[in-house]
Amino acid sequence: MNEFFRKLLFLPEQASTFAAGVDHLHYFVALTTFIMALAVGVLAVVFIALYKRKSETQTTPHVEPTMMIEAAFVSVPLVLFLLWFAVGFRQFVEQDTPPADAMDVYVMAKKWMWKFNYPDGPNSVNVLRVPAGRPVRLLMTSQDVIHSFFVPEFRVKKDVNPGRYTQTWFNATTPGKYEILCSQYCGAGHSIMRGEVIVMPPAEYQTWLDNLKRSPLPQDGLNTDIEKVSVNSSLAEQGRRVAAEQGCFKCHTIDGTKFTGPTWLNMFGRTEKLITGEKIVVDEAYMTESIMDPLAKIVEGYAPVMPSFQNKLAGPEIAALVEYMKSLRTDTARTTPPEGPLYAPVH
Ligand code: CUA
Numbered sequence: 283m284n285e286f287f288r289k290l291l292f293l294p295e296q297a298s299t300f301a302a303g304v305d306h307l308h309y310f311v312a313l314t315t316f317i318m319a320l321a322v323g324v325l326a327v328v329f330i331a332l333y334k335r336k337s338e339t340q341t342t343p344h345v346e347p348t349m350m351i352e353a354a355f356v357s358v359p360l361v362l363f364l365l366w367f368a369v370g371f372r373q374f375v376e377q378d379t380p381p382a383d384a385m386d387v388y389v390m391a392k393k394w395m396w397k398f399n400y401p402d403g404p405n406s407v408n409v410l411r412v413p414a415g416r417p418v419r420l421l422m423t424s425q426d427v428i429h430s431f432f433v434p435e436f437r438v439k440k441d442v443n444p445g446r447y448t449q450t451w452f453n454a455t456t457p458g459k460y461e462i463l464c465s466q467y468c469g470a471g472h473s474i475m476r477g478e479v480i481v482m483p484p485a486e487y488q489t490w491l492d493n494l495k496r497s498p499l500p501q502d503g504l505n506t507d508i509e510k511v512s513v514n515s516s517l518a519e520q521g522r523r524v525a526a527e528q529g530c531f532k533c534h535t536i537d538g539t540k541f542t543g544p545t546w547l548n549m550f551g552r553t554e555k556l557i558t559g560e561k562i563v564v565d566e567a568y569m570t571e572s573i574m575d576p577l578a579k580i581v582e583g584y585a586p587v588m589p590s591f592q593n594k595l596a597g598p599e600i601a602a603l604v605e606y607m608k609s610l611r612t613d614t615a616r617t618t619p620p621e622g623p624l625y626a627p628v629h
Contacts, residue, residue, distance in 0.1 A: 433452070
């Protein structure tokens with residue numbers, strides 16, 4: 283029955299735990315409205331034939347419907363609408379409430395690509411790998427305009443907005459490849475803003491992840507040409523790359539030397555005196571503020587020359603940067619300048 287209706291309505295495969303429920307509601311709504319519309323249409327045709335005016339002088343008698351009929355007209359559609367609402371609302375709440383044990387993936391959308399970032403794993407562009415049978419929560423933000431993350435086979439669709447996070451989740455049931463589409467018009471490249479979710483059997487996924495962590499070399503047959511994977515051992519390591527990319531090291535040292543800007547070594551938890559005479563303790567909030575709005579609190583002895591990185595860095599990148607700065611402590615500090623390629627692309 284399910285398959286019959288699915289094919290009848292040209293719906294894609296059902297590849298997540300949500301899919302069947304969403305489709306069942308869809309069949310129910312389509313079927314009831316279809317039956318109602320059919321009944322109205324057929325009755326109209328029958329009545330046209332049955333009550334055709336027979337003479338020029340014939341008039342239509344005034345019909346006063348009974349209370350029962352009036353009540354039925356109001357209550358039957360009302361009950362149906364409320365039923366759809368009740369079922370749909372339950373599904374909406376479920377889709378909006380990721381389970382606590384879900385695996386997190388950060389999603390950054392920008393014209394016109396999807397970037398995926400696992401907190402303790404690889405980054406990838408346009409390709410998201412997930413294990414089957416495990417809830418995956420997506421924390422999504424956009425670098426430019428509104429996009430929308432849509433995987434038809436999962437029946438998952440959620441807007442991705444600049445300047446804020448939205449979240450959604452899914453539990454993929456069937457290993458395979460599924461297309462990710464952007465479903466908000468976001469400019470000339472909207473139609474090419476496509477990605478791919480690769481759902482792997484859990485064991486295979488684990489092997490892939492382990493291999494990736496062990497070496498940044500390509501894994502045979504596992505990387506498609508649109509996938510660029512860079513390996514990061516930790517969020518702090520990602521932060522180091524962000525800092526190198528954004529040119530932070532032109533002004534900030536990580537070995538304690540005073541330069542254009544304060545050194546990042548042992549910065550976290552340090553008490554700084556501001557040009558206003560106020561004293562502050564450097565915490566995550568101050569670090570984030572200083573990246574976004576550098577002139578808000580200038581440390582004494584430094585010129586107010588740092589540009590703002592508002593709109594230049596996405597949420598996950600700022601988080602990574604802050605983690606990196608926090609990791610720079612005398613006991614564990616890297617005293618050599620950052621080196622190596624900014625990315626370790628794999629083809
Ligand atoms: Cu991004 Cu449409």
